[in-house]
Amino acid sequence: xxxxxxxxxxxxxxxxxxxxxxxxxxxxxxxxxxxxxxxxxxxxxxxxxxxxxxxxxxxxxxxxxxxxxxxxxxxxxxxxxxxxxxxxxxxxxxxxxxxxxxxxxxxxxxxxxxxxxxxxxxxxxxxxxxxxxxxxxxxxxxxxxxxxxxxxxxxxxxxxxxxxxxxxxxxxxxxxxxxxxxxxxxxxxxxxxxxxxxxxxxxxxxxxxxxxxxxxxxxxxxxxxxxxxxxxxxxxxxxxxxxxxxxxxxxxxxxxxxxxxxxxxxxxxxxxxxxxxxxxxxxxxxxxxxxxxxxxxxxxxxxxxxxxxxxxxxxxxxxxxxxxxxxxxxxxxxxxxxxxxx
Amino acid sequence: xxxxxxxxxxxxxxxxxxxxxxxxxxxxxxxxxxxxxxxxxxxxxxxxxxxxxxxxxxxxxxxxxxxxxxxxxxxxxxxxxxxxxxxxxxxxxxxxxxxxxxxxxxxxxxxxxxxxxxxxxxxxxxxxxxxxxxxxxxxxxxxxxxxxxxxxxxxxxxxxxxxxxxxxxxxxxxxxxxxxxxxxxxxxxxxxxxxxxxxxxxxxxxxxxxxxxxxxxxxxxxxxxxxxxxxxxxxxxxxxxxxxxxxxxxxxxxxxxxxxxxxxxxxxxxxxxxxxxxxxxxxxxxxxxxxxxxxxxxxxxxxxxxxxxxxxxxxxxxxxxxxxxxxxxxxxx
Numbered sequence: 113x114x115x116x117x118x119x120x121x122x123x124x125x126x127x128x129x130x131x132x133x134x135x136x137x138x139x140x141x142x143x144x145x146x147x148x149x150x151x152x153x154x155x156x157x158x159x160x161x162x163x164x165x166x167x168x169x170x171x172x173x174x175x176x177x178x179x180x181x182x183x184x185x186x187x188x189x190x191x192x193x194x195x196x197x198x199x200x201x202x203x204x205x206x207x208x209x210x211x212x213x214x215x216x217x218x219x220x221x222x223x224x225x226x227x228x229x230x231x232x233x234x235x236x237x238x239x240x241x242x243x244x245x246x247x248x249x250x251x252x253x254x255x256x257x258x259x260x261x262x263x264x265x266x267x268x269x270x271x272x273x274x275x276x277x278x279x280x281x282x283x284x285x286x287x288x289x290x291x292x293x294x295x296x297x298x299x300x301x302x303x304x305x306x307x308x309x310x311x312x313x314x315x316x317x318x319x320x321x322x323x324x325x326x327x328x329x330x331x332x333x334x335x336x337x338x339x340x341x342x343x344x345x346x347x348x349x350x351x352x353x354x355x356x357x358x359x360x361x362x363x364x365x366x367x368x369x370x371x372x373x374x375x376x377x378x379x380x381x382x383x384x385x386x387x388x389x390x391x392x393x394x395x396x397x398x399x400x401x402x403x404x405x406x407x408x409x410x411x412x413x414x415x416x417x418x419x420x421x422x423x424x425x426x427x428x429x430x431x432x433x434x435x436x437x438x439x440x441x442x443x444x445x446x447x448x449x450x451x452x453x454x
Numbered sequence: 455x456x457x458x459x460x461x462x463x464x465x466x467x468x469x470x471x472x473x474x475x476x477x478x479x480x481x482x483x484x485x486x487x488x489x490x491x492x493x494x495x496x497x498x499x500x501x502x503x504x505x506x507x508x509x510x511x512x513x514x515x516x517x518x519x520x521x522x523x524x525x526x527x528x529x530x531x532x533x534x535x536x537x538x539x540x541x542x543x544x545x546x547x548x549x550x551x552x553x554x555x556x557x558x559x560x561x562x563x564x565x566x567x568x569x570x571x572x573x574x575x576x577x578x579x580x581x582x583x584x585x586x587x588x589x590x591x592x593x594x595x596x597x598x599x600x601x602x603x604x605x606x607x608x609x610x611x612x613x614x615x616x617x618x619x620x621x622x623x624x625x626x627x628x629x630x631x632x633x634x635x636x637x638x639x640x641x642x643x644x645x646x647x648x649x650x651x652x653x654x655x656x657x658x659x660x661x662x663x664x665x666x667x668x669x670x671x672x673x674x675x676x677x678x679x680x681x682x683x684x685x686x687x688x689x690x691x692x693x694x695x696x697x698x699x700x701x702x703x704x705x706x707x708x709x710x711x712x713x714x715x716x717x718x719x720x721x722x723x724x725x726x727x728x729x730x731x732x733x734x735x736x737x738x739x740x741x742x743x744x745x746x747x748x749x750x751x752x753x754x755x756x757x758x759x760x761x762x763x764x765x766x767x768x769x770x771x772x773x774x775x776x777x778x779x780x781x782x783x784x785x786x787x
Contacts, residue, residue, distance in 0.1 A: 261464065268468045268761045269475075270719035273737060273753050280741050280749075281479065358603045362723045365605065368741060384609060396613065403606050411601035418597065 166415030177223040187217040198397050222374040225287040233291030233356035234349045241302035246333050249310025266300035285370045294359045350417035376402035465765040472757045476750040477528050537751035542743045547751035558732030562717045565655035572660040577667025596661030608654035608727045623647050625729035651728050670702040711767035715760035
């Protein structure tokens with residue numbers, strides 16, 4: 113990944129300031145960060161239909177988790193007539209279960225813990241991956257060998273069975289812990305990908321400049337290398353988040369995680385095993401509502417990751433800005449969709 | 455050659471580490487399996503020495519020996535193919551796996567082959583008509599299908615095809631009373647039972663792979679050698695098969711083998727939905743019953759399947775795609 117024009121300019125900028133011993137103030141730094149990573153990408157993102165739709169859908173979930181969960185009633189048994197079908201009465205718009213729980217309330221109150229799980233899982237996976245990937249790629253030599261072998265081993269342990277075994281042994285109930293547990297070895301593949309990106313970045317002139325000036329390794333990593341990786345990291349954050357959704361719902365569906373936390377997977381399980389949604393198709397709506405909730409958030413995350421990929425891929429960015437002819441680099445897209453499968 | 459040796463050592467190292475990890479989980483975790491098993495057995499009124507003997511039988515671990523002896527015993531019996539004795543099932547872990555593994559492999563390999571066959575054709579057509587309505591519509595459909603977890607689709611398929619229309623069976627590998635063998639009846643029956651599990655993997659998986667193929671093809675189409683081939687006046691057929699298809703398909707090869715491995719990991723959910731007794735189904739049973747010997751045995755087998763598929767992918771990739779010279783040489787500094 114080549115740095116865009118603006119990024120290499122900011123590289124020179126920091127070079128000059130450090131040589132004249134003038135520190136950039138926090139305010140300026142924040143403004144730069146805002147310009148580079150929020151405003152500009154935001155502008156391009158707004159032009160991409162996929163990010164727009166994905167962002168909008170995700171917003172709905174955030175509203176559901178905050179405002180919705182705050183105002184809408186908590187699901188309990190016998191709060192509505194038992195076995196209501198959707199759109200029959202307004203007090204329980206999506207119907208109720210056989211024990212009289214409001215289905216809409218169940219969906220809404222499962223959202224906060226799901227978002228917490230996604231956020232912690234995504235932050236953990238991408239955070240560890242960035243840390244290990246950049247250090248391995250930048251330091252090289254024995255450090256690289258050690259860290260790469262470690263990632264390789266972690267990568268070769270099958271994710272879902274490992275998580276299942278650990279979930280049974282520890283039976284975690286905190287959504288944040290579950291998020292981390294699910295991504296316990298998901299970071300490894302990402303760390304390898306980031307390492308190979310760093311291998312190309314470390315030869316850049318501005319990194320070499322920092323090195324000859326004697327900047328410390330953490331400083332080089334945080335100031336010169338990681339900012340250039342941010343786009344890639346964000347795309348993969350969305351992929352990791354989708355992985356957390358799929359895996360957690362699957363685990364709850366199987367009944368492996370403790371049932372004390374509300375989750376769409378539990379609703380699936382209830383509808384499938386207790387309400388007999390399969391046998392008589394009468395209870396089918398109890399299955400479809402959580403299914404839609406799962407698919408909606410997964411769709412939002414795929415759209416975001418695909419859209420963000422476009423936004424941050426410099427070559428594509430010029431095309432979006434009305435630039436030159438299109439020979440799209442699709443390498444990122446390939447790795448992204450391969451990772452999606454994990 | 456050096457690369458191959460190194461890669462082999464790394465694969466063996468991984469397997470060894472996972473064996474050690476399972477041993478650690480069984481033996482060292484506070485409140486771990488052995489403690490629970492011991493509590494369970496003493497509740498059933500066994501004497502202390504009897505419990506030790508039983509534990510040794512189940513897990514190839516002699517609890518009264520020092521740790522390194524236990525570890526040595528555990529590893530040597532694993533190497534001899536002895537994975538211990540299931541607690542809830544009368545058969546040994548090895549025989550349960552031997553019975554279940556072929557079925558899971560059948561589902562996974564068939565699914566992945568179908569996924570790639572569809573993805574290659576679909577992706578190539580999308581790339582060829584880049585920007586057309588077909589391309590836009592296909593990309594949207596791929597994304598939509600990819601946003602569906604395979605088990606969610608699986609549940610939907612069971613509802614629709616097994617219960618509503620009653621065309622295909624909802625559970626088990628074969629109908630009761632059908633003898634395994636090379637008879638037409640058996641094969642048709644097995645295929646009918648495998649149809650829905652395979653369909654749920656293929657439908658949710660093919661779209662995203664097609665997008666990957668589309669990406670590869672578009673970048674190949676932009677290469678100079680394709681332009682040169684056009685200028686040389688080669689036929690479209692020759693260009694599309696010899697130049698574009700070949701170079702676009704090769705990068706997907708590693709994905710092919712790793713995907714089999716990954717789907718192996720997802721087998722517990724799939725096989726539980728369809729009550730399909732493959733290794734995933736038994737893994738789930740073992741988890742539910744806290745049958746640790748069976749659980750760890752299957753976990754090991756799935757890991758080895760994954761390690762093996764990635765290992766084969768890495769070794770053969772350089773041979774198949776001449777642009778990649780023996781793996782890592784392109785990225786060493």
